[in-house]
Amino acid sequence: MSAPTIGGVQIPRGDGRIVQIRQGASLTDLAERIDANPASLVTVLFHLGEMATATQSLDEDTFALLGAELGYEIRMVSPEEEERELFESFDIDLEIGIDSEDEEDLQPRPPVVTVMGHVDHGKTKLLDAIRNANVVAAEHGGITQHIGAYQIHKEHEGVDRAITFIDTPGHEAFTAMRARGAKVTDIAILVVAADDGVMPQTIEALNHAQAADVPIVVAVNKMDVDGANPAKVRQQLTEYNLIAEEYGGDTMFVDVSAKQMLHIDDLLEAVLLTADAALDLRANPDKDARGVAIEANLDRGRGATATVLIQSGTLHVGDAIVTGSSHGRVRAMLDEHGNTLDEATPSRPVQVLGLSSVPRAGDTFVVAPDDRTARQIAERREAADRAASLAKARKRISLEDLNAALAAGKVDTLNLILKGDVSGSVEALEDALLQIDVGDEVDLRIIDRGVGAITMNNINLAMASNAIIIGFNVRAEGQNAEYAEREGVEIRYYSVIYQAIEEVEAALKGMLKPEFEEVELGTAEIREIFRSSKFGNIAGSIVRSGEIKRGAKARITRQGVVIAENVEVAGLRRFKDDVTEVREGYECGINLGSFNDLQLGDLIATYEMREKPRA
Template sequence: MGTKPRRATTRSRATRAWASAPPREPQAPVRPLPVPDPPARRPASRRRRPGRAPGRLRPASRGRGSSRRSTRRSGTPRRPAAGGFQRPAGGFAGRPGGGGRGRGPGGGTAGAFGRGGGKSKSRKSKRTKRAEFELREAPSLGGVSVPRGDGSTVVRLRRGASISDFADKIDASPGNLVTVLFHLGEMATATESLDEATFEVLGTELGYKIQVVSPEDEDRELLEGFDIDLDQELEDEDDDVLEIRPPVVTVMGHVDHGKTRLLDAIRNANVIEGEAGGITQHIGAYQVWAPHEGYERAITFIDTPGHEAFTAMRARGAQVTDIAILVVAADDGIMPQTVEALNHAQAANVPIVVAVNKVDKEGANPAKVRQQLTEYGLVAEEYGGDVMFVDVSALTGKGVNDLLEAVLLTADAGLDLRSNPNKDARGVAIEARLDKGRGAVATVLIQSGTLRVGDAIVAGTAYGRVRAMMDENGDAVHEAYPSRPVQVQGLSSVPGAGDTFLVTEEDRTARQIAEKREAVERNAQLAKARKRISLEDFTRALEEGKVESLNLIIKGDVSGAVEALEESLMKIEVDDSVQLRIIHRGVGAVTESDVNLATIDNAIIIGFNVRPDPKARARAAREGVDIRFYSVIYSALEEIESSLTGMLKPEFEEVQSGVAEIREVFRSSKFGNIAGVIVRSGTITRNAKARVIRDGVVVGDSLAIESLRRFKDDVSEVRTDFEAGIGLGKFNDIQIGDEIETIEMKEKPRV
């Protein structure tokens, strides 16, 4: 009987044919094929495993499909597949079981699907070794590793550099440096500009010596990137091309000692009426002519303000000057600004001519001035020194010509005033302002070369072409030679007082230099902080709600006044809980953009000799922005200091209000112990805070005068030398001879 075939839907053709065929007759059993004997095993001393190279003692790791698993547990060898063969030593190249390029010379890797296994645990990767080396060589602070210096490694950073800049210098991760700085108590981001003190803290921790590049070196390196080397230009100049130039004289001294009036007498023009409060607000540069040895000689004068707020402007005046005239009033003598001006001149190694002014005034004592200045190293010629003293009167004009003669004699005696006029101009911007009709106007002093109309110029962060030049009298000038002060028009913006300027070959070069300078200045301004608060102090103050901030926007008519006001504001001493932030400063009228910024940051706008335009005034009224206007810097400083003081949390101090001596102790079952006292000083008031003092030691504190009586009457206070009865509530530890001291808390005035 045939076998019923199965469903052939998924079976092969051979299977279906077998299923449909008739059954066969039974046959004799088939004899199995002979199995070859396994190869003879070597002796134990010479035995090696399949896939292993000779001479290797370490056994290979095994995985699935290894040669040891190729035999059954019973010891019977496997039969080879039909039509196949068995490879000695097991497997093909690269497959489990060895025999090829697996792991090791013999390829004995243990990996799934014929893939090589991982490296042995006894061997480390290069990345692991490098990480361990860096971790061993670097400090670990906050769980991060940072490359470490040896304590003498110098890292040069620009002003306003960020953590990212520092990280690039030492080949570190900015994020790791942020973590290190956080654990040092400073909170900053990777791109935030930091000040020099913060970098010094970080550098000390990591073993680096931080060197912040000075503004002069920074600008020199910037110009070298444009193939401009001013120092090399001076060295390459021959004496044949140098010509004599007029001396540049700076008038310095104490406020109200008559500097501007003296300059007025020299120029024979009245320039003092335009100054608010009779105090010079801007630097003015003028050139006058004076007879000397039969020739008319030119002298350039720079009038620096005498108020201490303009220290930076006066310092710049000393940098560009050849001779300093120190004006000292004969009646007042040496004053603080006199010493300050003297220090600036001596630091710049500038010869000094002393003008003793107001000699016509009652009480004038020129000899006293000479004696006082001797203490500062200025010895008059009549005392055997080398400093020329000239008695003058700016009011009457006495001694003015003698002063000019002394200036020229000093210049000829010890100074080599020569420069090369036959090259592109170099110089300094003395002052700058924004004129409504002419745009940015800068007063510049040419130090070398010749400035011409049409030259491409860059002054600080401003650039442009010279459209017009005028002298101090308003007359047009086409060429300006060394030591000549002129007003320049055509700049894109207002340069800062003291910024250097130079002429370039192309407008593009001037623009690129200005843009790079602007970026450097912006980073430096970001790094300039009012007072940096440590992380712990900031967190504590923030939690207690003690952090207050006064935001200011400063606008002025000239850049020097704006900078001087900013420097003065930064010197205001207030508590650490109040921060003064100057979020913007600029030259020109208060604009609508300034009002918008003040609205966003809740700032106050300070206008110094400027006014807002109509749109700005309307928007300020609509947004409620406070705009303050000043013409004298004294008023601005006083009001802002008062505002800062008012923002401080009130501080209280303990004040003694009265002292009473206990003469008798009365015991009451209802009120406890009652002290019979006599008031020794002050006034004892009911409900006042009190303490009990015995032999100079406080035995009871934080008490209160709960009851106060004179005889049988309740009273509110008892004055000195009167007797009274005092009840201190539940406090009964009182004895005869004790003192009861009453205190009150009064607000401590700010100083």
Template sequence: MSSGAPRGQGQEIRLSRGASLSDFADKINANPGSLVQEMFNLGEMVTATQSCSDDTLLLLGEHLGFDVQIVSPEDEDRALLAQFNIDLDAAVDEDRLVTRPPVVTVMGHVDHGKTKLLDAIRKTNVVAGEAGGITQHIGAYQVVVPHQGEERAITFLDTPGHEAFTAMRARGAQVTDIVILVVAADDGVMPQTVEALNHAKAAEVPIVVAVNKVDKPDANPDKVRQQLTDYGLLAEEYGGDTMFVNVAAKPGTGIDELLEAVLLTADASLELTAPTDGPAQGVVVESHLDKGRGALATVLVQKGTLRAGDSIVAGGAHGRVRAMLDENGKTVAEAEPARPVLVLGLTSVPGAGDTFLAAEDDRTVRQIAEQRQARRRAASFANSRSRATLETLMEQLKEGEKTSLTLVIKGDSSGSVEALEDALFKIEIPDEIQLKVIHRGVGAITESDVNLASASSDSTATIIGFNVRASNKVKDMADRANVEIRYYSVIYQAIEEIEAALKGLLKPEYEEVELGTAEIREVFRSSKIGLIAGCMVRSGLLRRNGKARILRDGVVVAENVTISSLRRFKDDATEVREGFECGLTLSGFGSPQIGDVIETFEMREKPRA
């Protein structure tokens, strides 16, 4: 082979997602330039240091005879942590295990009363603070309840019910022990009820059904029990093993019974233990950027104990725990397993769902975070690049003719930004327009966001602020740069408006609408004007300056003709209706004959579906 790239005999090569040809070359002891040549021979133009997509790496491996294995992000993370002697899956000695509280996720359809139910449990008012009474974040709270003569703690997660928050509900199910499925007794099983149920089943967690709003006149709790049997949830009273509890969140009816059902289910079905000694591990439930306090993350400790002063890494963020706050804003010195706390002190905002862990020192967590960030950048860069093959170059040039709506999304929390972006990409739009998100982030809209929007290669980008605002200085800068900033606090408003904007970008479609027909009864010759057609309007109307076509014996003899003048007797007319006679002149057609039919029409814009 001329390029000198070695051939493999089915030898396995493990590459991380977004690896470059240089990384590939290191694994097989080859010159990166030879692999660039190989890719060119395969019809793809790739530089040695460019992040490659999975398909490109697999194609090259197959061509050279290597068995390329793309390492999953989880495996990469394990290998990275192993460099620092950290094993997240290490077995724990039984004598170190202690009983921990159950983690309960409250799920259900939007507006079925999940947050009001948590309200009743916590005896505080959360709904009043939510835009439109709809939960837009995951809230995490711990309550202590008396049960069989002892005080028992239960941790609650509140997940949004709106359809856009699928990813957040799935995450809630993964970190939970028991799901409380809230179904309104007056509404029954709805789409997000079924979806939440499927998440709970996929995570293999027991379900307790709270039949809410039983105090309403049209409530039918038995109907809910009947409907849920179709989805495999059979109530205990019908001989099944799922506990159903009738509750009414507003008056606080049935709350004690619901908490008892949760604890009974936990004791009967689960062995909830975790070690309290050793470095803390857990998951980021939610995160956001606070103007005064910086990056904040709500974390749920799953192993060990998290203490103020610990060095932690969460996804690509790291830092030292400056302080920990509980759900009431009070300072907490340490957090044991199943305890949700708000952590202050991270250098950046981690992603919701990221795992966090405490390490020995700041240097270790910084190195882990930096390597994770570099790996994520390479993977996202590989995914965002379309494969530039010789055959697709012309297609890419044609794509430049497409209309695109470019967005910068900023939100108050990473879960909200993720949910909004997911929802926007699910909008059904025709092929001739594109939706591009060039940046997404957590926190207030900044000058750099405006710079990025105005410098967008396609067109000026629109900035979407979800529960965040821009300062006056940033607004002035946006006005000068002609960058539009739109603010939203409820997710479906944002989805509806952006869908409307996308449809507005479509080039208008026109359809021909017939206005009327006229028959030429006489043709007059004028020295000043030329040929004048004397007509009888047979249907509809004729309009001055209207478009027309001429038919002779049913055959079109002239298209794109304009009625240049129109008269009734000696008076000019704007239009002449059916049954009346008129005289007219035609521009674009010089030989009208008696018996010709003039068909007039106009082009109207078709409304988009």
């Protein structure tokens, strides 16, 4: 079949051929796959009503539209598939599960536990009790703002067993991070306060754990508080398919008091029993390490650091690693107490020094054969991330729609730049802010995010894009703060995430166009009609409800049917006097200006439009 001509340009026909491209790809990427000229694809897209440059990242809908026109089935490759293809091209195996290992290579590994639950039910205090370290004292508002990971040891049936704990933040804004915590987790401890019972975030945490198919151990905390009712907690959780062993179920419930260190050993025992009964916790330590970055931050003395959880293999000092778009050589490894380690085996959380930049919480990490390979993988990942974010940021709106929206004053955008002390907090704050819903009139756009103090570059970007900078546990200092003040760049500082979300939501609502509602003022029934050569028809009326005001808008109804809208009450008389208003029960003469189509029995309803407060 000959190539079709669209807009004077010949394009090769696909005839149903499937073409796979990565998310955030451009027309140039597609042109390479189908052996076409990128400029000709720009022309085709223009004739389809979409304007784009050859190097601009496009979304899935645009590619589907273009593919249908050219006869190709275009499939977007998911990040996971793209990742797999990328690593296969460097001959690196990404498989982590025990299914991909030989039986004789597998060795037992410690369980990885995430503590979840409602805010203020004692998750951090419970972790304190478990590891005898006071984290709460260092937190703002008593809320865990950072993610860490810790390993403790417990003697179980005469054997010293290790358990790894991932400390997830306590506020619902960290839903995304909590979900990610569940993905690297073997067992979830659901903390429920005995005096409070099941709360909304308890259910949210429970849903995450069940969606990830993670066994749950319930810690009924605050048993030392007056009004503690552990039986009520057990009964409430039966509604969510968590049935206690004593009720014939298979979920272990342990009554604890983190404050008084009661039954902490029993809880650890329950974790190990659940791990042994429900899970096959084994991994191959004799290969290159694979895992996930749980937390990362920028340390003034040590540079970019990341807390990584080894899921398979063993990580050694000196290994070339890549995590997300960051790469480097492991310069040193530290445990949760700051002690240096030479190697880290499966389920071991360690802090890694030597990375080129700060990775994101949740990024996978792998050991690469050498520094050069690590750098190439990181650069490819960074380019793909940039392209995907550009595609995500692109607003699909035609020129006509945009002109109409601008003319109506409907396009309002709040641009934000997020800076935080650790990447997990920044990412979770971004996720929470993007979920704020105030309708379609206002658009929230996060144009940049990063870890570390607020820099001159951040302030310049804010100036160029009229953005507000949000600093979460970080500040602009010295000349940067002075520069921001001089240039009128607004910087908001927060240490507790509630305030950030509430204030941004309030700002978005403030950008909304005012909403008006109609408020009825009064109604009057026409009893008689007087003809006036000077004023036209005058409606002799009696006010049935409320009051009739001069200058108010009126609606005329005849036997329940509206015959006129937006009519003005031009004049109002009581006998021979002009008046401004007439109350219920009184008679009056109403002049409706140029509207003269009146009949006896018509109803005049007056109203005004009042601004309605936003919910």
